[in-house]
Structure formats: structure tokens, C-alpha cells
Amino acid sequence: MPPATEPAFDPIGIFKALDRARVTYIVIGGLARVLQGTDELTNGVDIVPAMREENLRRLNVPLGELNARRRDGKKTLALADVDVLDLETDLGELKIVPEPAGTRGYDDLRRAASREHLGFGVRVAIASVGDLARMTSTLGREQDEPALRMLHRVAELDRSIGHGLEL
Amino acid sequence: MQPSFETLRELVRACALDLALALVPYEVDEEGETRLRERLFRSPQDRLQAMLEERRR
Numbered sequence: 109m110p111p112a113t114e115p116a117f118d119p120i121g122i123f124k125a126l127d128r129a130r131v132t133y134i135v136i137g138g139l140a141r142v143l144q145g146t147d148e149l150t151n152g153v154d155i156v157p158a159m160r161e162e163n164l165r166r167l168n169v170p171l172g173e174l175n176a177r178r179r180d181g182k183k184t185l186a187l188a189d190v191d192v193l194d195l196e197t198d199l200g201e202l203k204i205v206p207e208p209a210g211t212r213g214y215d216d217l218r219r220a221a222s223r224e225h226l227g228f229g230v231r232v233a234i235a236s237v238g239d240l241a242r243m244t245s246t247l248g249r250e251q252d253e254p255a256l257r258m259l260h261r262v263a264e265l266d267r268s269i270g271h272g273l274e275l
Numbered sequence: 276m277q278p279s280f281e282t283l284r285e286l287v288r289a290c291a292l293d294l295a296l297a298l299v300p301y302e303v304d305e306e307g308e309t310r311l312r313e314r315l316f317r318s319p320q321d322r323l324q325a326m327l328e329e330r331r332r
Contacts, residue, residue, distance in 0.1 A: 145314045262311065
């Protein structure tokens, strides 16, 4: 049981809600980096949804189930006017990013993404190490430097493992 | 890496400057490197659970 001050964070619950509504998305951001092997802590799930109209309609269902509300206090959950829809939900932070920095969105990231089992019947598409490095690097934030260094090292180690080398 | 080193050097030289290269000691974070290698042999499911446990501590 987390301490009372610890914000709720149940990524599996968030993914289950998205999957029940058959929302198509790719996981990016800190959680995706963790899933790819970096050493960091995160409190939220960041996703890039497919921007097809049908998918955006489906997305409304889990947002309702999760009691999603904007962290800036505004009421609308429309993606049209924002770069990032930054939400608080009953299961933790959820950011919906139609077109992450340095990419052209879902169709761009889908090519290199991999689908991974996370347990509890959940299988998600995760952005590739290369795409995560591209996004993190484009943001150019000082606080992301350690994560970016780790991503580069993960890429090097992945290559060496793939080629049967030991770095 | 983009731009390539050659392109970068041309750009810098076009500004009437040059690049100075220097060798520096390669400092490896042995502990961080070991943790990273260990994590890469885990599944994404295990990496997620490890992060959530770490977060609860």
C-alpha cells in the first residue's frame, strides 16, 4: 500500500481501460523508456493515439471510465486545440500526445514500435529506442539528459546483443 | 549522427572558424552500467514491476 502522499499510479489499469475500448495507441515518454530498459521513475502514461476519427471516438470511453480531467482545469478533452492533453485520472497521470516533438505522430512511430506483454493480459505497442531518443533529444530538456544517455547506451547494447557481441 | 562530422566541419569553416578535437578520459559509471545490463535481460513486464516497486519504496 503506497503512502498517503503518493499519487495513485496503476499503468496496467489505464492500459486495460484503453484496450477494453479497443483504442489504438503507442506508449511513449518516461514509461516507454522504462519498458525499453532505462533506470528512472515515472508517475504517468504518455500515449500517441491513431488520429482516425473512429479511434478518437473510442478514446472518449476510457477517459470517462478513468474520470479523466485536465490538469490545467479546463473542461474540454478535445485534442484539436492542444499539443498535449495533460490529464489526471483516478489511476494516475495520462498524457495524450497527437504529434510528439520530432515525429509525425502515430503512423511515423508505428513502423518501429514493438508490441510487448506487460502481464495481466495487457499487451501494448511501445515506441522504439531510436524513436524515444529522437523525441527526448528534440525536446532538449536538461532534466532528460540522463535518460537520453541511457537510451543511447541501451541502443548500443541492443545492437551488440543482436550481433552476439559483448560490449 | 546528423549532420555528419564532415558537414559540421564545413559549416563551422564557412563561418571562418574550425573545430578543435581533444581526447578525454572515458569515464564509465560501472554501477549504472551493471544495472542497465541486468535490466536489458529482463522482460518489459519485469522492468515495469521493478519500477513500480522502486516507486513504492
